[in-house]
Amino acid sequence: MSSSRNTFRLRVKAARRNLRGAAKIVRALVSTDHPLLAHIIPMRRCNLACKYCNEFDDVSKPVPLETMFERVDKLAKLGTSVVTISGGEPLLHPELDDIIARIRKHGMVPGMITNGYLLVPDRIQRLNRAGLEWLQISIDNVTPDDVSKKSLKVLDKKLQMLAEHAEFHVNINSVVGSGIKNPQDALTIGKRALELGFSSTIGIIHDGSGQLQPLDGEEQRIYHEMKNLEKRSFTRINGFQDNIAEGKANNWRCRAGARYLYICEDGLVHYCSQQRGYPGTPLEKYSVADIRREFVTEKPCAPHCTVSCVHQVSTVDRWRAPQHPAPTAPVRSEAGELVQIK
Secondary structure, three states: OOHHHHHHHHHHHHHHHHHHHHHHHHHHHHOOOOOOEEEEEEEOEOOOOOOOOOOOEOOOOOOOHHHHHHHHHHHHHOOOOEEEEEEOOHHHOOOHHHHHHHHHHOOOEEEEEEOOOOOOHHHHHHHHHHOOOEEEEEEOEOOOOOOOOOEHHHHHHHHHHHHHHOOOEEEEEEEEEOOOOOOOHHHHHHHHHHHOOOEEEEEEEOOOOOOOOOOOHHHHHHHHHHHHHOOOOOOOOOOHHHHHHOOOOOOOOOOEOOOEEEEOOOOEEEOOOOOOOOEEEEHHHOOHHHHHHHHOOOOOOHHHOOOHHHHHHHHOOOOOOOOOOOOOOOEEOOOOOEEOOO
């Protein structure tokens, strides 16, 4: 296929992808009774061991395909718009392509977060055929160190392969914050991503316990310079990070458990990757009643939350209902005492 024809085809695919995204947003504005984004974990095991990460192990087996199908089907039944596959390292799952295809079959948008190590041209082509819509790689440094091996030096050839073969959107996320020795690496990574035709974003990394560490002066400088580079950002809904960079709290309404679901390898619904255990309800039992409850449930972790995807999906409903339920009129108990129903 000629280069011009291939470029035209990719532009058409991108336009269709953008139209689907716009339709999902319109639907979200009409109704709050469905998740906008779900993270699903088919594989907790990872081939790397980044010191700041608390989302992997080196022993877990892949979730069986039929179990993954059941979970995808349930997300579709709940009306989920976008399903992001992450881990661990999702590319270690031997039947990942079938999971992606199942998501597409239901009309949901499939995405993936990967460390990129296992990408080769044939694997990228298989992701194209499966119907993957977008992929994100987070690159932590230019040269690998004892904190992270997700480096530009190691992954640049993988990025070149993606630029040549991927028919899905690619975003490269660089990071500043806890454990990153050379914050200026983020600029090098971001500029390389744009050079290859990808979008580029910057994230503020948490420490190994999932907690925020405010940025120092140099890290803040790099952070703001990177923000100026985000001309073709994967998402521009990231203003909350400005407060995080300075260690300030954000005043917002977290819709985790309602607009955003994190489904672990055991099939339980959690608020996010950093709040595993809450509410801890099996996905197969999750209902619209759960979504409505969590939509108005205040999350104590919200002021210093660093989880971008939760902030982003919650922004859609920022103008809507208060974070906590309004109290109802008092009633009397059987003993005749006034009680407040909450």
